[in-house]
Amino acid sequence: MAVTQKLACRVERIVSHGGRVYTVVLRPERPSPVFRPGQFLHLALDPYDATGFWPESRVFSIASSPWERDRLCITYSVVGRFTTRMEAELTEGCEIWVKMPYGDFVVKSSTDVVLLAGGTGMTAFTAFLDGSAPAASQSICLAYGARMRSLLIYRDLVRRCTRKLPRLDVSYFIEERSGNVGNDDHGDGREAAPEASQREREQIGRVSVAALWPRIPRPKDADYYISGPPAMLRSVSQDLRDRGIASEAIHIDAWE
Known part of the structure; x- marks a missing residue:
């Protein structure tokens, strides 16, 4: 099992799909830890200080492929306070933090x-x-x-x-x-x-x-x-x- 890591990421691209639905492409500061399809990450908008606590965050499924470790992709819809902040504050080039991977929602390959x-x-x-x-x-x-x-x-x-x-x-x-x-x-x-x-x-x-x-x-x-x-x-x-x-x-x- 991969060890959870905290990573600073640069927002490389934001795609608006309409209906207040967005895809965000992130470029991590170093290759992301190995993760399995279906796992998720925590995304924080506020800066993270290693001497303090992890800031407020929300979880998102990792939409990108595990072998693309220099790129992370999430998609979100604006449904509450945190995603409203994301819509207002995220800009291409800004820095955010993630910690990952988490979750066991992993599809079996042994059954239909x-x-x-x-x-x-x-x-x-x-x-x-x-x-x-x-x-x-x-x-x-x-x-x-x-x-x-x-x-x-x-x-x-x-x-x-x-x-x-x-x-x-x-x-x-x-x-x-x-x-x-x-x-x-x-x-x-x-x-x-x-x-x-x-x-x-x-x-x-x-x-x-x-x-x-x-x-x-x-x-x-x-x-x-x-x-x-x-x-x-x-x-x-x-x-x-x-x-x-x-x-x-x-x-x-x-x-x-």
Whole structure:
């Protein structure tokens, strides 16, 4: 297990996705400690003094890949006082502090898995998907939901993974209708490869176990990973229990 480290980081880039959702790219002062996909970091806006206490911080899933140790990436939405400070105070070139890695929300590679992501909760799965091997026998079902189509901000990464992973099946859930909804329009003027487009679909509404259930090859043998807003965590986990999924097969990213 990696030893937790405290790192000063320079904010290299801030991307605004609209809807008060942002991606922040950090350049650590030295290579980050080794971490596993699904782990998280603590981010502090105030300076850290090694002779004193760790300042106020908030936790964020590490969206970048573990082998990119000279770069860290997080995505956040403005939902409270701390993220409101982030929106107001973070600028490209400024310094912040992180401590990492933490958490055991790590997707198994030995069983079929179902990933259920709402909004920025998708960041808990990006490194896992990006690092999955095409030859793996593992079946992966992904449900990825957002308020609007433009906030499916990791869709390009998911599309790349769908092309390389023949056993990845993807369902997008969009709460607010805006523009066309379908399987072949990916919002960037390109069409997916035919075999990939058959494993991607969109529908209006929130992430739904009922809608995903027929897509899961062996639902009683899979492990389920849920990351998203608290209301989604509660409703999805309860739905799975109602369908007879054992508690030990339901994994919840519940640090928010």
